[in-house]
Amino acid sequence: MSAGAALRPADAALIERYLEHVRVEKRLAARTVTLYGLDLEKLGQFAVQDDVGLTAVQGTHVRRWVARMHAGGRSGRGIALILSGWRGFYAWLGRQGLIQANPVQDVRAPRQPRPLPKALGVDEAVQLAEHVAESDDAWLDARDAAMVELLYGSGLRVGELVGLDVAASDGALQAGRGWIDLAGAEVQVQGKGAKRRAVPLGRQAVAALRHWLALRGQVVAVDAAAQALFIGRRGTRLTAQAIWQRLKRRSLQAGLATPVHPHMLRHSFASHLLQSSGDLRAVQELLGHANIGTTQVYTRLDFQHLAQAYDAAHPRARKR
Incomplete structure (x- = not known):
């Protein structure tokens, strides 16, 4: 030493x-x-x-x-x-019998500030959602576009997205899965703690889902045994890992500087909604957070966005 x-x-x-x-x-x-x-x-x-x-x-x-x-x-x-x-x-x-009490036993390190979630800018999110792949099969692009619309447009967790079925059924209820209701323009999901919630579907999400469902039969015959909304080439339900990989691929193809993952789109949904509405309670309900303290991190993200705008535009913000 x-x-x-x-x-x-x-x-x-x-x-x-x-x-x-x-x-x-x-x-x-x-x-x-x-x-x-x-x-x-x-x-x-x-x-x-x-x-x-x-x-x-x-x-x-x-x-x-x-x-x-x-x-x-x-x-x-x-x-x-x-x-x-x-x-x-x-x-x-x-x-060894050399001390009576451990002086470090009750000492704790300072708490780390909770890192802010990473979110896309509005233009980047729209760029990702509207990207049309050139090399992928049409059904793959339609499926991936629908996934992006649900993750960004409805703020779903990737596990909730994986568990979606085409429609409600006894099997879906028993298995704790969710489903889409295009007629009612909403998606039913089962989130953490086995809590169900309904989240609205935007116009773009409904259109993307209709387009995907029209092509879905090219992958697998639609029958009672194939209820998964998002499926792969073999007709089986997509895994969370596969969705991560597809999003990363799509974001790079769309020209985004940062590879996108599912939770980044959920963060973007919450941040952009809060910036526009200022309604923290509504964002909490849509995200399915049990405690509003979990949602309040987005107020910090929103303030960070405002601070950046101030620094970039105000003549007194900083020396140039």
């Missing part, structure tokens, strides 16, 4: 003994042992700075050091990993 010379000899010996313990007795990988050593080197540096022996460290010391790491730009996740290494070291010291 490079900082060993700065440590009290007894502390440096304890760290070396612990690293030998995890290497020989716990048989951890060499890379893991190296990472443990780096974490304990940082612990030793803090102890030297505060003139405290490792066996005399208290929770107050550890919290102070966490604050220093956080102020220095270390992420909450990075700090949590360091604390995990320290916690293991002090648990070992406790088993």
Whole structure:
């Protein structure tokens, strides 16, 4: 350990003994042992700075050091990993009878700010929805277009999309699947927690679904045994993985800078709807969120959009 010379000899010996313990007795990988050593080197540096022996460290010391790491730009996740290494070291010291209590036991890393969901701009979403593939079979393009319209136009989760049937049936109800109702311009889905909800279908989604259903019979004969709305070449229900792959392919073909995944379209649906309506409760209902706190992340996304517009347009926004 490079900082060993700065440590009290007894502390440096304890760290070396612990690293030998995890290497020989716990048989951890060499890379893991190296990472443990780096974490304990940082612990030793803090102890030297505060003139405290490792066996005399208290929770107050550890919290102070966490604050220093956080102020220095270390992420909450990075700090949590360091604390995990320290916690293991002090648990070992406790088993050796060298300390009475683990000073890291009740110390937690700062919470990471929840990352904002990635959403497309309105123009990008429309570009993806209106893209017409040149090389794919007509039925494939019609199917993919209908999937995009449901993901972006109705905010469905990919699992909800996979589970859609052509129409309501006893089998769909028993299996917890959803279905489309073109006459009523809505889609019935079963979301998280087995909760059912009805989501409106926009005019473009209805048109795309009618077009897809007219071509669907080219893939498989429509009968009672083939109720899946979205199917592949073999007539079987599409998987979530297949939908991810098709969306990525379509977004690249459409010329979008970022590959699109299903949840990005759900985020785009929520963000664009909130920007236009400002009705958080309505967005919550349409997304099927049990807690409005989950939906409130889109208010941050909406504010980010407004802040970007301000920075780009207002003469007092920033120096140029």
